[in-house]
Amino acid sequence: MCSREPGxxxxxxxxxxxxxxxxxxxxxxxxxxxxxxxxxxxxMVNVGWLEPGHEYTRGHVPVRLVDALLKLGTRPRNKLRxxxxxxxxxxxxxSGEIHVVGPTGTRYAAPLLVIHYIFAHGYRPxxxxxxxxxxxxxxIA
Ligand SMILES: [Zn+2]
Numbered sequence: 001m002c003s004r005e006p007g008x009x010x011x012x013x014x015x016x017x018x019x020x021x022x023x024x025x026x027x028x029x030x031x032x033x034x035x036x037x038x039x040x041x042x043x044m045v046n047v048g049w050l051e052p053g054h055e056y057t058r059g060h061v062p063v064r065l066v067d068a069l070l071k072l073g074t075r076p077r078n079k080l081r082x083x084x085x086x087x088x089x090x091x092x093x094x095s096g097e098i099h100v101v102g103p104t105g106t107r108y109a110a111p112l113l114v115i116h117y118i119f120a121h122g123y124r125p126x127x128x129x130x131x132x133x134x135x136x137x138x139x140i141a
Contacts, residue, residue, distance in 0.1 A: 048110040
């Protein structure tokens with residue numbers, strides 16, 4: 001996956017900058033873009049990494065989507081150092097991510113805050129992510 005030439009000084013840590021950015025709370029990633037994180041060992045795509053100043057999709061979501069996310073959120077993945085603060089209201093924080101696999105095998109990585117974004121800020125995740133969450137027993141173990 002790394003396109004740098006072998007031996008290049010930065011060859012061993014191609015995603016280091018991205019990881020630091022994520023740890024420091026500036027965590028905007030457009031929905032369905034490739035997920036990059038040093039601990040990720042499988043290809044995933046981003047969902048719900050919202051930040052003020054970036055447009056996001058608003059709308060109603062099925063109530064059972066929130067129920068399913070809350071259930072998944074009880075066992076968060078990639079619990080990072082510190083917390084993610086909601087950039088919109090600054091009153092909520094979360095730590096960790098929700099990972100799910102969709103029916104077509106696509107893997108999604110969302111911050112635990114995605115539940116708050118849906119509840120408090122009207123965020124509507126991409127339909128394919130909704131489908132993935134609502135497909136039972138597809139959380140990455
Ligand atoms: Zn908020």
